[in-house]
Amino acid sequence: MLEELKERVYEANMDLPRHGLVVFTWGNASELDRERGLFAIKPSGVSYDALRPGDMVVCDLDGRVVEGALGPSSDTPTHAWLYRAWGDRVGGIVHTHSAAAVAWAQAGRDVPAYGTTHADYFYGPVPCMRGLTRGEVEGAYELNTGKVICEGFEERGIDPAAVPAALVRSHGPFAWGSDAAEAVYHAVVVEQVAEMARDTEALSPHAGPAPQYLLDKHYLRKHGPDAYYGQHMA
Numbered sequence: 357m358l359e360e361l362k363e364r365v366y367e368a369n370m371d372l373p374r375h376g377l378v379v380f381t382w383g384n385a386s387e388l389d390r391e392r393g394l395f396a397i398k399p400s401g402v403s404y405d406a407l408r409p410g411d412m413v414v415c416d417l418d419g420r421v422v423e424g425a426l427g428p429s430s431d432t433p434t435h436a437w438l439y440r441a442w443g444d445r446v447g448g449i450v451h452t453h454s455a456a457a458v459a460w461a462q463a464g465r466d467v468p469a470y471g472t473t474h475a476d477y478f479y480g481p482v483p484c485m486r487g488l489t490r491g492e493v494e495g496a497y498e499l500n501t502g503k504v505i506c507e508g509f510e511e512r513g514i515d516p517a518a519v520p521a522a523l524v525r526s527h528g529p530f531a532w533g534s535d536a537a538e539a540v541y542h543a544v545v546v547e548q549v550a551e552m553a554r555d556t557e558a559l560s561p562h563a564g565p566a567p568q569y570l571l572d573k574h575y576l577r578k579h580g581p582d583a584y585y586g587q588h589m590a
């Protein structure tokens with residue numbers, strides 16, 4: 357079972373450079389095994405060319421390594437915190453430094469819902485979390501990154517299942533999903549909508565978000581109780 361988990365997490369990590377979301381070692385993906393209370397994650401700082409399924413590191417929800425010869429991703433405490441907080445809804449997490457999403461994070465701005473591409477996946481803006489304080493950075497930095505994301509969603513009343521991504525100010529995007537593969541998918545979508553939103557503002561600085569009724573329609577026809585997008589076989 358853990359071998360299958362490692363294989364899936366390996367494939368998710370390898371999908372990050374395939375989709376152009378990371379260069380060098382700038383990202384990581386993980387997946388939760390809810391029954392065991394464990395997750396597998398990429399080892400830290402290992403080149404994607406050299407990565408093998410058996411290199412994936414298995415950790416508990418405190419971020420302690422329970423299996424693996426290599427050190428886990430430096431962002432392991434962030435993943436662990438998010439699984440502890442949201443593990444009932446989130447089964448896979450991805451962090452990247454994809455360029456357009458990072459640009460919004462560095463600007464300290466939410467990615468506005470400018471159109472239906474965005475609304476097909478996110479029920480509202482992709483929120484930019486506050487930057488970490490000096491104390492949070494000099495303390496348990498990566499754990500505090502997870503806390504800042506959770507606090508931001510709580511303060512704004514956002515359900516992480518309805519908005520499966522966030523930006524952390526001055527840092528970059530985190531995305532999640534039901535498993536690692538879906539988290540990668542959402543990381544790709546965040547980058548795409550970040551690019552589109554940036555271009556929208558370049559063309560029309562005062563475009564403003566699309567009408568709420570249109571955003572609602574697109575989100576709900578895919579994710580609402582009466583969703584009809586795609587194949588719905590009886």
Ligand SMILES: O=C(CO)[C@@H](O)[C@@H](O)COP(=O)(O)O
Nearest residue numbers: 381382383384400401429430
């Ligand atoms: O944010 C950073 C680096 O600043 C990390 O997320 C990124 O390099 C990936 O690190 P890991 O190789 O997963 O430890």
